[in-house]
Amino acid sequence: xxxxxxxxxxxKENYESVCELDVLxxxxxxxxxxxxxxxxxxxxxxxxxxxxxxxxxxVGFFMWVLETPxxxxxxxxxxxxxxxxKGIGRKALDLAxxxxxxxxxLKKIEICYNPKNPVAKSFYSSFxxxxxxxxxxNEDMLAIIKL
Numbered sequence: 001x002x003x004x005x006x007x008x009x010x011x012k013e014n015y016e017s018v019c020e021l022d023v024l025x026x027x028x029x030x031x032x033x034x035x036x037x038x039x040x041x042x043x044x045x046x047x048x049x050x051x052x053x054x055x056x057x058x059v060g061f062f063m064w065v066l067e068t069p070x071x072x073x074x075x076x077x078x079x080x081x082x083x084x085x086k087g088i089g090r091k092a093l094d095l096a097x098x099x100x101x102x103x104x105x106l107k108k109i110e111i112c113y114n115p116k117n118p119v120a121k122s123f124y125s126s127f128x129x130x131x132x133x134x135x136x137x138n139e140d141m142l143a144i145i146k147l
Contacts, residue, residue: 003054003055004053004054004055005052005053005054005088005091005092005095006052006053006095007050007051007052007053007062007092007095007096007099008050008051008053009049009050009051010038010041010049010050010051010061014051014058015038017051017058018034018038018049018051018058018061019034019035019038021034021058021059021060021061021078021080022080022081023078023079023080023081023084024081024084027081031076031078032075032076034061034076034078037049037061037063037075037076040063041063044065046065046066046067047063047064047065048062048063048064048065048066049061049062049063050062050063050096050099052079052088052089052092054083054088059079059080059082059083059088060077060078060079060080060083060088060089060092061076061077061078062074062076062077062092062096063075063076063077064096064100066103069105070105070106070107070108071106071107071108071109071110072100072103072106072108072109072110073109073110073111073112074096074100074109074110074111077089077092077093077096077111079092089123090123093127094127097109097127097145101147106147107146107147108144108145108146108147109129109144109145109147110142110143110144110145111124111129111142111143111144112135112140112141112142112143113140113141113143114139114140114141115134115140115141120141121141121143124143125143127145128145129143129144129145130143130144130145131143132144
């Protein structure tokens with residue numbers, strides 16, 4: 001029996017479970033709070049949120065933002081600490097990128113990550129993200145996929 005990884009819109013039925021997801025303490029500097037992200041998404045246009053499911057259980061969270069008509073930025077991506085190192089994040093990012101690429105007129109997908117994050121560069125580059133340098137605040141590495 002194989003497990004099923006899927007993405008689903010965050011709704012009033014699942015937002016509490018998404019808010020309870022957490023990373024390891026040493027990862028807290030790399031990931032924003034899911035509750036804050038959900039608040040942001042309710043009050044700003046162009047924000048999309050998805051719960052990552054393992055079978056029927058919420059195990060992670062995505063948020064991406066349509067920043068311009070041709071650019072989407074992945075602002076949030078996390079997998080709960082209990083479900084890390086199981087390939088869930090890899091499958092979930094693949095699903096998210098496939099969904100994002102359906103947006104008409106899209107030319108670029110970007111993601112930022114802490115350059116001190118030990119796994120981020122190789123993980124994201126395996127999906128085709130290319131580092132282009134530090135972001136405008138000079139805090140995070142910016143990587144893009146050109147479509």
